[in-house]
Amino acid sequence: MTHSDLIVIGGGVIGLSIAWEASQHGLSVTLLEDRAEVGRGCSWAAAGILPATNLKTATDPLERLRGLSHQLHPQWARKLRELTGIDTGLRRCGGLYVATTPGEAAALVGLQDYWKSDAIECRRLFPAELASVEPALQPMIQSQRLRLALQVPDEHQLRCPSHLKALEFVCRQAGVRVETSATARSFAESSRQVTVVTEHDTFHGGAMVLTAGSWSTLIGQQCGVSLQVVPVRGQMLLYRLPSPLFRHVINEGNRYFVAREDGHLLIGSCEEEVGFQEQTTTAALERFRHWAIGYYPALGALQPIKSWAGLRPGTVDGFPYIGRIPGRQNCFVATGHYRSGIHLSCGTAVVILDLITGQKPRIACDEFRVGRG
Ligand SMILES: Cc1cc2nc3c(=O)[nH]c(=O)nc-3n(C[C@H](O)[C@H](O)[C@H](O)COP(=O)(O)OP(=O)(O)OC[C@H]3O[C@@H](n4cnc5c(N)ncnc54)[C@H](O)[C@@H]3O)c2cc1C
Structure with missing residues (x-):
């Protein structure tokens, strides 16, 4: 005792x-x-x-x-x-919020209003500016799918x-x-x-x-x-590149890329109510991979090095x-x-x-x- x-x-x-x-x-x-x-x-x-x-x-x-x-x-x-x-890897890397569908664009406009009303710095980036701050987004910008992009400098990663x-x-x-x-x-x-x-x-x-x-x-x-408290599973996919692909966290809806300084590239995530199952699924990881390749086609030639899942405590x-x-x-x-x-x-x-x-x-x-x- x-x-x-x-x-x-x-x-x-x-x-x-x-x-x-x-x-x-x-x-x-x-x-x-x-x-x-x-x-x-x-x-x-x-x-x-x-x-x-x-x-x-x-x-x-x-x-x-x-x-x-x-x-x-x-x-x-x-x-x-x-x-x-x-x-601990805490960096004020900034976030980019990207919309490629009308629904996402509408949601981003709502977010922009919220940031403005709370005096959180945020600015719209037009395609040429977006390509200059994140050159690796060039293939996505050229695909003409971009509807809206916002830059929020005070986003951090850890x-x-x-x-x-x-x-x-x-x-x-x-x-x-x-x-x-x-x-x-x-x-x-x-x-x-x-x-x-x-x-x-x-x-x-x-x-x-x-x-x-x-x-x-x-x-x-x-x-x-x-x-x-309800477990809500989220899954993650990890690639390793020779150098960081992005400077910012790139967010689209509930999916994102987080690039680390050593070339690791995280791709997530999803929200699944499946009880206490902590394993990944091929279907979700394939969806992430497909989404990521839509941004940066060269990822298609690489194999992810790791994947995992975790249970978020939801209320x-x-x-x-x-x-x-x-x-x-x-x-x-x-x-x-x-x-x-x-x-x-x-x-x-x-x-x-x-x-x-x-x-x-x-x-x-x-x-x-x-x-x-
Ligand atoms: C894919 C994914 C991405 C995420 N991304 C982000 C993000 O970018 N930013 C962010 O802020 N959050 C993020 N989250 C959410 C964040 O991870 C969780 O909100 C946070 O980790 C919860 O911390 P916790 O300490 O409450 O839970 P946990 O880390 O789960 O810790 C609870 C601990 O309690 C232990 N335990 C359980 N039962 C008992 C018991 N009876 N006795 C003793 N020990 C027990 C467990 O083993 C566990 O280690 C993400 C989550 C996931 C899954």
């Missing part, structure tokens, strides 16, 4: 970020992860796109959380690099495996007890003490936070906590759960970040620590409360 100030259930980007933030508040932390390694759930699978946002102008609660995180990411990346020597590795490193360095192959079966609270039971051990803590991503509903059910209303479990004093939840968990992780960590340490959260979290309708 062990005791720590905080027990974190789940070692994805949310759990690791909270564990690190808690250790910086001087709390002793135990982190329990089901798999043999931390950071191998959905977080590892992500593309690491951090779209532009603006905390000063955002009114929507999710956009405020995004805005807070967006401000924190560069500070976190700097600090992680100082402490670990790991470059390399998720490096970010997770750095987070694990600083957690261990700060004394976080990381227990892998430790599946939390249940948790309970009595006399202000929290108990979490795994197959082989019992852990006691002053507080507990559930960050089990898509699996949060299952463990919640064991403990009478109603969470409606019915699109908001994450961040808050105290109703009826319990020291049990909290931080999950359901769906397509934005990497982006929202820093903000989630500081806000949940505000709640755990009894401070007023620096952004309003009412809309994220556990047990909402």
Whole structure:
């Protein structure tokens, strides 16, 4: 039996970020992860796109959380690099938003209005400008399919495996007890003490936070906590080129290219409600390949080097759960970040620590409360 100030259930980007933030508040932390390694759930699978946002102008609660995180990411990346020597790949690479169908063009016009109203820099690029900022888009532009292209300079990218590795490193360095192959079966609270039971051990803590991503509903059910987190599969395809194909993240609808500085080229993604199936499918990967070749025909001569899938923790209303479990004093939840968990992780960590340490959260979290309708 062990005791720590905080027990974190789940070692994805949310759990690791909270564990690190808690250790910086001087709390002793135990982190329990089901798999043999931390950071191998959905977080590892992500593309690491951090779209532009603006905390000063955002009114929507999710956009405020995004805005807070967006401000924190560069500070976190700097600090992680100082402490670990790991470059997490955070780059302000900019995003290009491309429409090739009337529906996509209409959706982009709506996005443009939103960016303008929130004072997020965005400008329309005509074909010649687009070709000059991204020469590799020339074949697509020449195919006459382009209807609209917008450039958003404040979009960032992050390399998720490096970010997770750095987070694990600083957690261990700060004394976080990381227990892998430790599946939390249940948790309970009595006399202000929290108990979490795994197959082989019992852990006691002053507080507990559930960050089990898509699996949060299952463990919640064991403990009478109603969470409606649904796994939504996303798949990814990876190519390796001699040099980066694009400078920007290229977005079309829910598909994108993310080019890394070392020539890796990520192509994603899709949204599939198929339960807890984490494997890729030939049909989806073929669709990505076909879409990518439509942009850059030379990809047709290359073989992808890797593919994978991950389960995004989705919620019915699109908001994450961040808050105290109703009826319990020291049990909290931080999950359901769906397509934005990497982006929202820093903000989630500081806000949940505000709640755990009894401070007023620096952004309003009412809309994220556990047990909402
Ligand atoms: C293809 C794809 C692309 C994406 N792209 C982006 C992107 O560009 N930008 C962005 O911001 N987000 C992106 N996302 C979403 C992002 O990956 C998720 O929102 C985020 O990773 C969720 O983090 P998490 O820590 O909640 O979940 P996870 O990373 O899944 O971590 C939860 C952990 O809990 C563990 N666990 C489960 N049950 C238990 C238990 N009982 N006991 C102990 N441990 C347990 C799991 O093993 C897992 O490691 C993408 C997702 C996918 C699939």
